[in-house]
Amino acid sequence: xxxxxxxxxxxxxxxxxxxxxxxxxxxxxxxxxxxxxxxxxxxxxxxxxxxxxxxxxxxxxxxxxxxxxxxxxxxxxxxxxxxxxxxxxxxxxxxxxxxxxxxxxxxxxxxxxxxxxxxxxxxxxxxxxxxxxxxxxxxxxxxxxxxxxxxxxxxxxxxxxxxxxxxxxxxxxxxxxxxxxxxxxxxxxxxxxxxxxxxxxxxxxxxxxxxxxxxxxxxxxxxxxxxxxxxxxxxxxxxxxxxxxxxxxxxxxxxxxxxxxxxxxxxxxxxxxxxxxxxxxxxxxxxxxxxxxxxxxxxxxxxxxxxxxxxxxxxxxxxxxxxxxxxxxxxxxxxxxxxxxxxxxxxxxxxxxxxxxxxxxxxxxx
Numbered sequence: 356x357x358x359x360x361x362x363x364x365x366x367x368x369x370x371x372x373x374x375x376x377x378x379x380x381x382x383x384x385x386x387x388x389x390x391x392x393x394x395x396x397x398x399x400x401x402x403x404x405x406x407x408x409x410x411x412x413x414x415x416x417x418x419x420x421x422x423x424x425x426x427x428x429x430x431x432x433x434x435x436x437x438x439x440x441x442x443x444x445x446x447x448x449x450x451x452x453x454x455x456x457x458x459x460x461x462x463x464x465x466x467x468x469x470x471x472x473x474x475x476x477x478x479x480x481x482x483x484x485x486x487x488x489x490x491x492x493x494x495x496x497x498x499x500x501x502x503x504x505x506x507x508x509x510x511x512x513x514x515x516x517x518x519x520x521x522x523x524x525x526x527x528x529x530x531x532x533x534x535x536x537x538x539x540x541x542x543x544x545x546x547x548x549x550x551x552x553x554x555x556x557x558x559x560x561x562x563x564x565x566x567x568x569x570x571x572x573x574x575x576x577x578x579x580x581x582x583x584x585x586x587x588x589x590x591x592x593x594x595x596x597x598x599x600x601x602x603x604x605x606x607x608x609x610x611x612x613x614x615x616x617x618x619x620x621x622x623x624x625x626x627x628x629x630x631x632x633x634x635x636x637x638x639x640x641x642x643x644x645x646x647x648x649x650x651x652x653x654x655x656x657x658x659x660x661x662x663x664x665x666x667x668x669x670x671x672x673x674x675x676x677x678x679x680x681x682x683x684x685x686x687x688x689x690x691x692x693x694x695x696x697x698x699x700x701x702x703x704x705x706x707x708x709x710x711x712x713x714x715x716x717x718x719x720x721x
Contacts, residue, residue: 492555508693
């Protein structure tokens, strides 16, 4: 009986943690392109700086990591008198995971520079549209790397979300910056497609690393993983900044920024925070559910980003955007209805309550 209650508690905590990470990912994924585009629209030109900023928000992760360490330290001091307790470590990640996610961070750095170059010459609507195609790449790589199983509901969700994004292409090309050459626009389009494909590869790669590691994964370790990946990504972009001499012109660019030097700094800080939230949310959703669901959350943010672009950038809300919004919501509901049906079927067939087919057996949720 006690074991059943403990299992129910863990499942409840898992759902709460999943909801929190979904909110974090949606907020970060919606806010990051809007703020980054604001930089380019008002006089920002340094793509390596933009790429560095997207990864440089990792120090904020030290706050929850410090809280986690203090809590573990208190538990150790409380229990060491009565039990043989292991002294908590400040950094729990073992070397194999450190190496893997250092490489993942370098891939994220490459993705950031590709996305920054694309966003420099594309409107928010078009860039968001192209990035949302990562769902198709995520589905393919999830099938190849982690043997992701698809249901009619998840397939329907993928099709609806991709279709909803593709419809936005009918509205995207006319929003480009004034005086931009077709060659620049096409190059931005291609680079953003490559960035979408790279995102689609990274998410299943993260899930594969979670499954294959011999180290027990909890949310504290997920925070450490994001810290290592972001640091590696920031270092990649920092080297690019120095090679491209971006660091020499930042102060001059800030003074010439259309909205003023103070707003220039605010934009960079906000971009760092939103990008970090997006990455952390994605890691958390993969941890709690799967890379496919994380990809679906990214695609779901496309119509939300469109609405925010209408509000903040005064873009027109044409009929195609409304259709895209409806299709995206349809796909989102379809996916979660399928998850509900699958859970219901598992209970009906008396499958063990603690079995989580989309997660490795060594994952904890607390």
